Amino acid sequence: MYIIKRLMEVLRDQTGHTETYLPDVMTISIQDKSDRHAAVTDPEVNTFHRAIASIVVLAQCFGLLPVHGVTAPSAQSLRFRWASARVVYTAFVLCLLLFMVLFCSLYTLQIGGSFQDAQCMIFYGIGTATYAMFLEIARRWPRLMVQWSTVEQKQSCYGPSRRLRLKIRCITAMILSGAAVEHLLNEYNNLKFAAQQANTTTSIIRQYMLKSHHHLFNYVGYSHACAAVATMAGALATFSWNYMDLFISITSIALAERFRLLNRHLQNVRGKTLPGQIWKQIREHYTSLMDLTDTLNLCISHMVLLSFGSNLYFICLQLFNTLGRLAKWYERVYFYWSFGFLILRTVTMSLSVASINDESHLPRSVLFAVPARGYNVEVSRFLQLVTTCEVALTGLNFFSVTRTMLLTMAGTIVTYEIVLVQFSHNDS
Amino acid sequence: MYIIKRLMEVLRDQTGHTETYLPDVMTISIQDKSDRHAAVTDPEVNTFHRAIASIVVLAQCFGLLPVHGVTAPSAQSLRFRWASARVVYTAFVLCLLLFMVLFCSLYTLQIGGSFQDAQCMIFYGIGTATYAMFLEIARRWPRLMVQWSTVEQKQSCYGPSRRLRLKIRCITAMILSGAAVEHLLNEYNNLKFAAQQANTTTSIIRQYMLKSHHHLFNYVGYSHACAAVATMAGALATFSWNYMDLFISITSIALAERFRLLNRHLQNVRGKTLPGQIWKQIREHYTSLMDLTDTLNLCISHMVLLSFGSNLYFICLQLFNTLGRLAKWYERVYFYWSFGFLILRTVTMSLSVASINDESHLPRSVLFAVPARGYNVEVSRFLQLVTTCEVALTGLNFFSVTRTMLLTMAGTIVTYEIVLVQFSHNDS
Amino acid sequence: MYIIKRLMEVLRDQTGHTETYLPDVMTISIQDKSDRHAAVTDPEVNTFHRAIASIVVLAQCFGLLPVHGVTAPSAQSLRFRWASARVVYTAFVLCLLLFMVLFCSLYTLQIGGSFQDAQCMIFYGIGTATYAMFLEIARRWPRLMVQWSTVEQKQSCYGPSRRLRLKIRCITAMILSGAAVEHLLNEYNNLKFAAQQANTTTSIIRQYMLKSHHHLFNYVGYSHACAAVATMAGALATFSWNYMDLFISITSIALAERFRLLNRHLQNVRGKTLPGQIWKQIREHYTSLMDLTDTLNLCISHMVLLSFGSNLYFICLQLFNTLGRLAKWYERVYFYWSFGFLILRTVTMSLSVASINDESHLPRSVLFAVPARGYNVEVSRFLQLVTTCEVALTGLNFFSVTRTMLLTMAGTIVTYEIVLVQFSHNDS
């Protein structure tokens, strides 16, 4: 109580002849009354933990992110235990995919290792790595979410984000439905191809399985049970590959949203004279967001590298492989959808991650506009923080995901594509 | 009044034994007397709003930038209304160009999509995007110009720029006349080609239209009315493409000129001991220019990206397409003019935009040369501002347009050209 | 005594109502009691000089790093003398390798200089350069190690590193055993090839020598003595090439470990209010580590450049040369082992060197988290140091070895590989 009183005095002294300034909390309370009201009645609704719950539950159906307490109201309830059914399920899927990688590798080595055969090995390899990484993330997830909740509670004065839930739902719907359509088109293509070489339903399925999993049935005899397992493995790998991008996008957007709320508050006090105490508070909020970014980076930077690498690889290869070899209309439809969706998903994921960096730069212009009499050591420290630290998710610290880096990546893709297409042209 | 008196006292105290210094406003008033006299008698003449008026009017003849109040003496009169004849005109052109894109796309897909056919689709695509972007800019134009006018009024102590109007006229004349010559040469080429295959005037025109718009007449039957519309669409797309570069150049030059005026003033006080109050004023002027750059960037960064992308694409492709296939002298003349003009326009535009960044760096050396006794917290803040903030227009925040970036782009063009030319050589 | 007393007072005043803080030395002493105990009983055991002794002795068996006093307990005993048996040995090996380079050059010029023949010349050239560089390093080694020891003694309050010795041993074992296997596989390949063209043991050896050293026996007649010398030269060059990477890795890891110990201490005081005196001490420790990095960089930056250059060259060339020309199983085994080991060694070396840079950034976040009342000019100076200086080993100052640079290098390799593979494909 004494502190607030003292603060008000300081405030009154310092702001003397300038614009009157309603202290931090009041400004917000007037402006976002409706929001805050909702927040008070149901304080847990707008946490990130709650917002992401359903998406994590979906992942757990496919064996990803095996933590307990996902649907609990508070992040404190999250637990990771090695000895749990969810981890066993994940381990089982991991083994299944490892087997697929093994068979693909054997096949590739035996055949001689062209790019097209290696593609299968790489696809299952990415799937396996994704499952392993989500297991690793699951171990760190409870701590991360507790830190996140603490940040959200401490910074609840900036109000909740109304747009976050909507954004998360849109991206989830877009990526998952797109992936489903792509998977179905792929199956249709394979079935159509199989139907050309067989006439009974059973033999069509047999033919289809032999085509789409020839690396497996080359070593084990064909059986329907085995075919079912292989189909499941394919579906799981496809899902995990898509979910990886979705997961990175969502966490990035949620983090960027925290920065955005802080920036919105800063815009409100642009050009005003605030006491050092309030600058100190905002600076500490910014610092805790930076720490949260570091923690998140520690958790998912492996996955960011894998995601960028695999998307880069498949964009280059898919265009190169398919160019000029599309005879049938359904082949074309599959190719355009598949390629367009790949590009769209990569761009969505990239821009989501880069938005953290974008938002983190914005306080700069507000801080430079602080009037001369409001300038103090806290503003100076905040400014140094904002101008010298790069806040961004990284790919295992090899690169920071910023807009500039995305342009570099796009340039790399174009260069590789030009060289590869020229190769393919000379070849034929 | 009290403040000025106080300031003079501070001034007298601080400058004690050093060079006597005439306060800011006086120095300027003596030096630029003639300029300031003109400025007083007709204060509105030298605003950017007035300087660009005729060029915006020209754009509106072609349906670009549909705002009202362009020729009014003050920027306050600018208005954008959805329900106005100008917006309807713009919307009509937009629809026309969209139709052209549609026909080109259909044709390209049907033929199979070689690079040369896609060129037509991309050309009209760029035209459509340009019109859409200018519509978006028009919405933000009134606010931008009001902010610009405010900056000009507040910084009128630096005197008006005599060179700005001249520069704008030179660039406009150069780009528009160059584009006109290129367009005529192109038509001459097409007519000449048509004349080889027909003998009556009507049939020549018919032949010419069929050649230059075969993607259209492949779907709709030939008619003179249709041909006229197609010709108009081509002219509009060509104009908008050229105007885009012109518009970016002019706004950039005008902004860079504001920085240049501030720098000229700074050069005058180089090495002198000024009171903090004056440094504060200059710093705030610089900050408001930075804010203006941010606002301008928000308006036209989409267009900068489109402009750089399209120029990069056409430079690479035009050289590649035409190399070694120029039989007739008029084909050669057209190619050399067209390519030379494309390079010239791109370089002009790039250097204009980069000049903002160039000028924004210059205060640095003056600030480092501030003598020890004139150094205070305001100089320190100004220095931090200048050394840590990159002031530049960007391409949708993916890249800042600086001289270094232009070199990178030139290097990219050379690399692509080498690979593509090699491709073409091996091919034949 | 007075100073400590005074310090305690300052401490008590400053930390007033915040977390109580045990002064620097105490915290450490409690936490790392066991370590410090060990350190007190045998203070020299954990120095870098002692840790690297056995590895330097191994190098001296092959004529590298000819200094005296390597096994002495203190770095003070290290001496370099031109007139010593070790230097004479080194000079002899250097001459031998120079002869090999001469013969290879002659052969390459005579044949006409294809890439594959130049490879032998480059291999021996790298070997010669390595020996010359280690001679240069040997001259500076005593001074470097004395500086290193001083740093270790002054910073002994951070405790010894238990992991350093283990890390050094692991990397040594990995690189040397890997290189041995690779060398044996290579010899086996050559012998197998020779065995196809001869039947008696003597003639096999003769054939084998003629194949693997044809550039030599083309000029001098075959003799068993000559063959033995050539074999020795090959082994020495191979060892020196591998040892170069090992040496760079080990020194880098040891230096990064010093930064890591300092960072561990900083993490312990995160968010606490320390007196300026203690910040001053930590800053000076950090500065002395920076100076040590500079000294080390002066010693081995030539070698870093050579190492990166040669690895880049051999990775590109080996893949290109061998692709699709592996008929026999032992050829395949040799190729995969050789290529995998080359990649592994390069990555190990690169990440070791980059870890110095990684560790040097970490104090930043602790310094930004210093609470407002603990912020003083020392923290500010430390922060400026950390944010503006890039601490890293360099390749002759042409590039700093950081994680970002490693990504650039990887991208370059991929680009070159794509172009070269395309070349090879079109060729056949």
Added chain:
Amino acid sequence: MYIIKRLMEVLRDQTGHTETYLPDVMTISIQDKSDRHAAVTDPEVNTFHRAIASIVVLAQCFGLLPVHGVTAPSAQSLRFRWASARVVYTAFVLCLLLFMVLFCSLYTLQIGGSFQDAQCMIFYGIGTATYAMFLEIARRWPRLMVQWSTVEQKQSCYGPSRRLRLKIRCITAMILSGAAVEHLLNEYNNLKFAAQQANTTTSIIRQYMLKSHHHLFNYVGYSHACAAVATMAGALATFSWNYMDLFISITSIALAERFRLLNRHLQNVRGKTLPGQIWKQIREHYTSLMDLTDTLNLCISHMVLLSFGSNLYFICLQLFNTLGRLAKWYERVYFYWSFGFLILRTVTMSLSVASINDESHLPRSVLFAVPARGYNVEVSRFLQLVTTCEVALTGLNFFSVTRTMLLTMAGTIVTYEIVLVQFSHNDS
């Protein structure tokens, strides 16, 4: 007098219990006694103006850098006059070379413009541009040299540089003799080729002229007078091309030497406590060196761009053109000498220019090592200067010449070479 007395007091107070420190000037006077003695007896001997005099005179023999007063003892005597015999001579050479460019262009256009023919046009184009640029530099030379002299006089306390004259002579001797040998080898090659097709001396010369200047004699009839003029034009262009690199190297080395002298002084005071007054003086010296760099950059940045561009072009092209087409031994000798010399000259020039940037970074570590009690606002300003300003010559502000940039250029050359060589290989 009072100030010095006061300063000594401050000094005594501040350095209290630390190392005793002899004020700036004394330290120097003791250390460099012999140097300073020489400097006092003949103060003008060691100026850059005197050191470069003979090299400028040499240039004037070939019509470059037409200024008056080059051999005068003081830089104050330098004058540039449009109406002088030297400028007329330069203008004459410029016209001559312009004619050659004209004939080459005509020939290239007529033939069809292959790379090899364009080479001649580009060679004379570079020569013409060099003469024009040296004319421009001549206009600014007097002012630059006066500024340079002022800096040298004000910083004479750092002692003269003994190594500068030696360095300048070595580089001059190396580049000019290398260029002479290359020119003679080229003539020998051409004569040898001519001798194969003619038998009398006159006809050999005729044949030789026709071969080496076919672009000229294709338009004007052959005459000995005309041949003499053409030979002279060739020699002038060759000289100017080599002299350009030499000139850039020498001025860069001289400037870097000034930074080196300042750094040597800084190393002497490393870790000592100096009063702010002395730091102020050193900082101002550093600032004036930065200003000198800016002025020099304004003078020769055009030439730096031209030099880098032309060297990059000729390195790429010469290797590509000649590869695998060297039948005779003298052709090989010419090629290896020419290519080796080109690389050597480029590397010398690049490293000379980059050395300015290298030296400008060195004060940083000294400033960070300033002890806590010697830290004041002057040290802080100096530090900010050193850490935020990049001091380097630039290529027309498109790139700063630093070591990092040289590596990028080397990488670009290798990439282009790989693509071009592949092209050449597929071609044949």
